[in-house]
Amino acid sequence: MFIFPIIIVLSLVLYVYYKVAILKSEDKLTQAYFNAKSRICLGSFVFFFGINQYIFYQTRISLFIGIVFLILGGMQLLRGMKEVKHYRSEYRRLYPK
Known part of the structure; x- marks a missing residue:
């Protein structure tokens, strides 16, 4: 399974990107939005990491740990x-075009 390591690395890089973007932003709404986007990237990282670990090891303990990672992710x-x-929707409400 070649696709899972790519998704894991990509989601980790995007997580770091959004966390740095929070530091660069001044607006609290934009910071909250970037924090939510980073939460999606962290969730996808944990989710696909759990799948990858089970596929890689295929043991009973990796199955249980993978299930926990799937649920948390x-x-x-x-x-x-x-x-x-x-x-x-809040951003669109506060800053209409």
Whole structure:
């Protein structure tokens, strides 16, 4: 499975990018939006890391650890998506075109 390491590295790089973008931003709404985007990247990192570890080792303990990572990563993904949707609509409400 060649695709999972690429997704893992890409999500980790995007996570760091959004965390640095938070430091560069002055607006609190933009910071919250970038934090939600970084939460999505962290969730995808943990999610795909759990899948990759089970595929790589294929043992019972890696299955249990992978399931825990899948649950935690999925929770981060869902919360991040809800936050992004909320902050995007708030930004459009506060700053109409």
